Amino acid sequence: MRNLNWFKPISINGKPGRRLSLGEYERAVSWSKYLVSSGAEIKGEDEEEWSADMSQLFIGFKFATGRHSRIYRGVYKQREVAIKLISQPEQDENLAIFLENQFISEVALLFRLRHPNIITFIAACKKPPVFCIITEYMSGGSLRKYLHQQEPHSVPLNLVLKLALDIARGMRYLHSQGILHRDLKSENLLLGEDMCVKVADFGISCLESQCRSAKGFTGTYRWMAPEMIKEKHHTKKVDVYSFGIVLWELLTALTPFDNMTPEQAAFAVCQKNARPPLPSACPQAFCHMIKKCWSKNPDKRPHFDEIVSNLETYMEAYNEDPKFFCHYVPSSRYTTALKCLPKCITEQ
Ligand SMILES: Nc1ncnc2c1ncn2[C@@H]1O[C@H](COP(=O)(O)OP(=O)(O)OP(=O)(O)O)[C@@H](O)[C@H]1O
Numbered sequence: 001m002r003n004l005n006w007f008k009p010i011s012i013n014g015k016p017g018r019r020l021s022l023g024e025y026e027r028a029v030s031w032s033k034y035l036v037s038s039g040a041e042i043k044g045e046d047e048e049e050w051s052a053d054m055s056q057l058f059i060g061f062k063f064a065t066g067r068h069s070r071i072y073r074g075v076y077k078q079r080e081v082a083i084k085l086i087s088q089p090e091q092d093e094n095l096a097i098f099l100e101n102q103f104i105s106e107v108a109l110l111f112r113l114r115h116p117n118i119i120t121f122i123a124a125c126k127k128p129p130v131f132c133i134i135t136e137y138m139s140g141g142s143l144r145k146y147l148h149q150q151e152p153h154s155v156p157l158n159l160v161l162k163l164a165l166d167i168a169r170g171m172r173y174l175h176s177q178g179i180l181h182r183d184l185k186s187e188n189l190l191l192g193e194d195m196c197v198k199v200a201d202f203g204i205s206c207l208e209s210q211c212r213s214a215k216g217f218t219g220t221y222r223w224m225a226p227e228m229i230k231e232k233h234h235t236k237k238v239d240v241y242s243f244g245i246v247l248w249e250l251l252t253a254l255t256p257f258d259n260m261t262p263e264q265a266a267f268a269v270c271q272k273n274a275r276p277p278l279p280s281a282c283p284q285a286f287c288h289m290i291k292k293c294w295s296k297n298p299d300k301r302p303h304f305d306e307i308v309s310n311l312e313t314y315m316e317a318y319n320e321d322p323k324f325f326c327h328y329v330p331s332s333r334y335t336t337a338l339k340c341l342p343k344c345i346t347e348q
Contacts, residue, residue, distance in 0.1 A: 050111050052076070052123035052134055059083060066201075068099055073137060080137040081122055088129035096129065103131040106202045109179060110135070117170030119190060119200040138198060140191025143246075147186060150253040153279055157325055158318060159195070160250045160286070165311045166197040171243060172304035174199065175236050178208050184242035185223040186249050208236060221262035222255070226270045227298060237298035243307065244293025248276050251286055283325035285314055 060073040072083045086103055088096035103126070110121035110133070120136040140146065143163070147155070155163075167189060174181055181188075181199065188201040206212070213231045221229060225241035228234045245256050256276040257265035268274035275294055278287050289310060295301050302310075317324040 046108070046111055047126070050107060050121070050124050052125040052132070054125065057083070057134070068095075074134070076122055076134050079122070081134050082137045084133040084135070086131045086133075088131075090129070100128065100131070102203050103133070105206070107133060109202045109205050109207075113174070113177065113179075115170060115173040116196070117166045117198050118173060119198045135200070138190035138192050138200075140193065140195065142187050143189040143191060143197060143249075144186035146191055147249055147253045152253050153251070153281070155250060155253055157283065158322075160247075161311060161315050161318060162195065163197050163250055164247055165308065165315060167199065167243065167246060168304055168307045168311055170197070170199040171239055172308050174205075175239070175304055179205055180208055180211055180234075180236055181205050181239050181242075182211070182228070183220050183223075184239050184246060185220055186246055189246070221266040221269075222257050224266070224269075225298070226273075226296060229266045229270050235298060236303075237301045240293050240301040240304065240307070241295075241298075243304075244290045244301075245276070247286065247290050247293065248278070251282055251290075252276075252279055283328065285310075285325055285328045 056077045058075040060075075062070050062072050064071040066084070069084050069086045072085065074081050074083045076083075086099055088099050090096075103124075107121075107124045110119070113121065119138070122134040122136065124134065125132045167184075171181065171184070179202075181202065182204045183201060184199070188199065190198050190200045192198065211234065223242040223245045225234065225238040228238045248256060254276075257268065257274075260268065265274075273296055278290065282290075289302075289307065292300065292302055293307070314324070314328075317328075321327075
């Protein structure tokens with residue numbers, strides 16, 4: 001029997017929700033016939049624990065779309081959530097299998113992750129040909145959307161630092177769990193209230209020991225490390241490369257390789273070792289970090305431990321002296337002195 005709770009207009013924070021339009025209602029009805037759980041199809045490792053109780057789920061309106069998904073707002077067990085619905089196409093068996101495997105892998109990874117800078121997984125539901133993933137709702141939307149609303153080069157340095165540190169902490173945790181994200185970009189970084197950033201979209205993530213070729217992930221070429229574009233063996237360092245591009249985005253509020261198609265960008269990165277231009281006014285501390293992160297040689301890219309530690313040092317120095325970025329000279333004795341400075345102060 002259909003669960004009509006799904007189609008009640010949702011109420012969020014006491015404010016009445018919007019009633020679904022006829023089109024949205026019809027789409028929701030067509031999706032719901034697959035999603036209303038009989039409980040019979042719940043199988044597999046951990047599924048008992050992550051399987052959503054559909055009687056507790058209220059679906060609202062669609063607010064975003066992915067390549068193969070639609071994202072709805074909703075309420076699950078009294079909590080505001082985002083509901084990602086993925087539907088398998090009837091006509092394309094290979095894509096259907098790919099999407100099912102992607103769903104299984106994304107849920108298996110998300111289920112185990114708990115960190116303030118990683119999107120919080122709430123529940124999921126598997127009713128082929130439709131799958132859903134329920135996560136906390138991030139009211140600020142994507143970092144990409146936020147940056148596109150800013151004037152180029154206008155994000156204040158203390159905010160760049162805070163956002164970069166949130167992302168780097170989330171990524172350090174992810175790597176400590178042996179997981180490669182492989183699709184780190186501003187669109188997959190979500191903002192909460194108080195401008196906290198969380199890493200999201202683990203659709204093509206993998207355990208380092210099990211990662212295979214990245215064939216077909218053409219949509220993310222602008223952020224993709226050359227070894228991954230070339231479908232070569234790749235390591236955690238592909239995420240460090242992407243972090244370098246994200247840091248460039250934070251400083252410029254621009255889209256990388258804006259004047260090129262994703263394929264042209266991929267060619268330029270691999271064949272000409274091209275990178276987005278660093279702004280002339282880019283503080284040395286950031287220029288140095290960005291260049292190291294997007295080095296051609298993955299071994300020259302730092303680990304997230306080092307990135308977090310450097311960003312924390314910059315943050316402390318900036319809080320002490322907002323002119324810190326004007327004085328900073330990379331890889332000098334000044335940097336070493338800076339690193340021991342807080343210790344020296346506390347030891348006195
Ligand atoms: N929990 C959330 N809270 C707020 N917005 C979200 C949330 N999850 C996703 N979104 C929005 O939906 C967009 C697409 O989500 P997501 O990247 O997870 O879908 P996808 O199907 O994997 O997309 P693609 O394959 O195109 O990368 C995000 O860029 C973001 O704007």
